[in-house]
Amino acid sequence: MDTQTPPDLPASVSRWRTLGPRALSGVLAAAVALGIGELAAALLGMSESSPFFAVGATTVDRSPAWAREFAISTFGTNDKPALFIGMSLLIVALAAVAGTLEGTHRPAGSALFLAFGVVGGYAALTRPGATAVSVLPTAIGVAVGIVLLRVLTARARSLEEPTVHASAMTRRRFLALAASAAAAAAAAGAIGRQLAQKASGAVANRMSFRLPSVLATNRSRPIAAGTDIAVPGSTPFVTENDGFYRIDTALQVPLLTTEDWSLRIHGMVDRDRTLRWSDLMRRTAIERTVTLTCVSNEVGGTLAGNATWVGYSIKDLLDEVGVHPDADMLLSRSVDGFTVGTPLAALRDGRDAILAVAMNGEPLPFVHGYPVRQVVPGLYGFVSATKWVVDWEVTRFDRAQAYWTQRGWAEQAPIKTASRIDVPASFARVAEGDVLVAGTAWAQQRGIARVEVRVDDGPWRDATLAVEYSIDTWRQWTYRWTATAGNHTLQVRATDQDGEVQDERRAEPIPAGASGWHTRTVAVI
Ligand SMILES: Nc1nc2c(c(=O)[nH]1)N[C@H]1C(S)=C(S)[C@@H](COP(=O)(O)O)O[C@H]1N2
Numbered sequence: 001m002d003t004q005t006p007p008d009l010p011a012s013v014s015r016w017r018t019l020g021p022r023a024l025s026g027v028l029a030a031a032v033a034l035g036i037g038e039l040a041a042a043l044l045g046m047s048e049s050s051p052f053f054a055v056g057a058t059t060v061d062r063s064p065a066w067a068r069e070f071a072i073s074t075f076g077t078n079d080k081p082a083l084f085i086g087m088s089l090l091i092v093a094l095a096a097v098a099g100t101l102e103g104t105h106r107p108a109g110s111a112l113f114l115a116f117g118v119v120g121g122y123a124a125l126t127r128p129g130a131t132a133v134s135v136l137p138t139a140i141g142v143a144v145g146i147v148l149l150r151v152l153t154a155r156a157r158s159l160e161e162p163t164v165h166a167s168a169m170t171r172r173r174f175l176a177l178a179a180s181a182a183a184a185a186a187a188a189g190a191i192g193r194q195l196a197q198k199a200s201g202a203v204a205n206r207m208s209f210r211l212p213s214v215l216a217t218n219r220s221r222p223i224a225a226g227t228d229i230a231v232p233g234s235t236p237f238v239t240e241n242d243g244f245y246r247i248d249t250a251l252q253v254p255l256l257t258t259e260d261w262s263l264r265i266h267g268m269v270d271r272d273r274t275l276r277w278s279d280l281m282r283r284t285a286i287e288r289t290v291t292l293t294c295v296s297n298e299v300g301g302t303l304a305g306n307a308t309w310v311g312y313s314i315k316d317l318l319d320e321v322g323v324h325p326d327a328d329m330l331l332s333r334s335v336d337g338f339t340v341g342t343p344l345a346a347l348r349d350g351r352d353a354i355l356a357v358a359m360n361g362e363p364l365p366f367v368h369g370y371p372v373r374q375v376v377p378g379l380y381g382f383v384s385a386t387k388w389v390v391d392w393e394v395t396r397f398d399r400a401q402a403y404w405t406q407r408g409w410a411e412q413a414p415i416k417t418a419s420r421i422d423v424p425a426s427f428a429r430v431a432e433g434d435v436l437v438a439g440t441a442w443a444q445q446r447g448i449a450r451v452e453v454r455v456d457d458g459p460w461r462d463a464t465l466a467v468e469y470s471i472d473t474w475r476q477w478t479y480r481w482t483a484t485a486g487n488h489t490l491q492v493r494a495t496d497q498d499g500e501v502q503d504e505r506r507a508e509p510i511p512a513g514a515s516g517w518h519t520r521t522v523a524v525i
């Protein structure tokens with residue numbers, strides 16, 4: 001090697017000249033493989049089988065409970081971009097190794113690519129609803145990737161030959177090929193994504209969706225004056241769809257049309273039944289305002305949102321199919337295979353459990369479950385709020401386990417009483433004197449009776465509650481504080497309408513929801 005080094009070049013530069021093009025070859029070949037895999041998946045009408053998404057989805061499903069907790073507490077609702085970035089970095093690193101290996105120990109790099117193909121193919125084959133052909137996008141992508149890896153690394157090697165070492169021509173040819181590969185990878189990926197969306201027809205279907213009309217008697221109660229006290233910076237009573245938290249395991253948002261949609265009801269029932277969209281539309285629509293909460297919400301966290309939903313009674317549907325008396329769980333399944341176990345008792349006790357089709361006057365956004373999702377007041381989302389729901393199995397908790405329960409989360413998970421300080425903001429600096437403290441509190445199904453605030457471990461003082469909308473929605477509160485200069489700690493706690501004070505003991509979200517009192521530090525100047 002060293003004999004090829006021109007005397008004026010330090011060894012590190014020459015090593016970089018050799019390794020750089022090889023590593024780049026590997027990375028580009030992998031990018032093309034993934035882009036082609038994406039495109040092939042779209043053209044074959046199986047976008048869930050693209051190697052990148054199949055591996056990502058499998059990673060999500062196979063990761064242990066602590067990993068989900070870590071991801072959500074670290075990245076919040078950006079957990080998906082974080083996963084994509086992490087995967088991409090790992091792929092770049094491995095592909096660079098493959099390119100380097102292919103240069104020195106041909107065909108070791110190709111073999112490594114083949115190994116990635118096996119991993120991707122295995123992931124695609126084991127996704128819910130996969131068949132033998134699900135492996136095709138990965139196989140095609142990897143085949144193209146290996147050919148390109150060989151061509152590129154051969155070119156990269158020719159750059160290193162002493163006779164042409166300085167040849168600008170060779171270098172230009174390599175760079176031109178590399179640039180074309182990068183462009184091809186980006187184009188194939190982007191076109192694949194576009195095609196997948198278009199082909200589903202779901203975007204057009206959602207645009208032509210007509211909101212069901214709701215009889216006056218089935219409307220949600222109007223929001224009375226004094227419910228939404230709109231302190232700047234505090235949580236609005238109704239959460240806009242765009243700002244509504246999103247939590248799910250779906251790396252590719254399912255794109256269903258109302259025509260594709262159906263709900264199969266089976267298991268411990270007298271009559272199996274499959275409900276089509278037209279069957280749903282013939283039913284009586286009801287409108288309800290309900291606050292959803294995620295079990296992963298930390299004390300003081302923002303994984304909760306309040307919306308006005310239009311949907312159809314879950315209880316009525318269950319009554320019609322004749323639930324067996326010894327059944328106690330509804331195992332609902334999303335089109336992507338995610339499952340939720342909900343106590344039948346909660347669905348049938350008269351609370352407003354609905355199959356929702358609209359959210360704040362719009363068809364459900366795709367990320368929130370278009371065309372149909374469940375909304376059940378009082379239960380954390382992972383045991384109640386199935387999005388893209390297509391299957392209901394009436395069963396028993398001792399016979400079936402839902403997705404998160406299999407991963408260490410609770411079977412039963414009623415929402416815990418919680419309260420949060422929104423204003424002043426975290427580590428805010430406020431002026432001495434009259435300071436308005438504001439926030440929200442929730443105890444779905446029980447209702448908020450009282451909110452108290454204390455400063456620096458002083459006595460608890462009653463906050464002023466906003467007008468209550470219902471026991472199923474959060475309730476805003478304010479507190480007037482005469483602030484003195486210095487650093488202060490504000491703390492809040494709520495009491496529900498059963499007289500139960502919010503649990504002071506700190507608990508992690510896993511297995512059944514966080515508890516503890518929210519505190520906030522404020523600098524008064
Ligand atoms: N299909 C599907 N439905 C799902 C989930 C999911 O991962 N997949 N996550 C659940 C969880 S954990 C919560 S908190 C709510 C969140 O609903 P949102 O994203 O509309 O706020 O959806 C629930 N429904």
Ligand SMILES: [Mo]
Nearest residue numbers: 294295381382
């Ligand atoms: Mo959740």
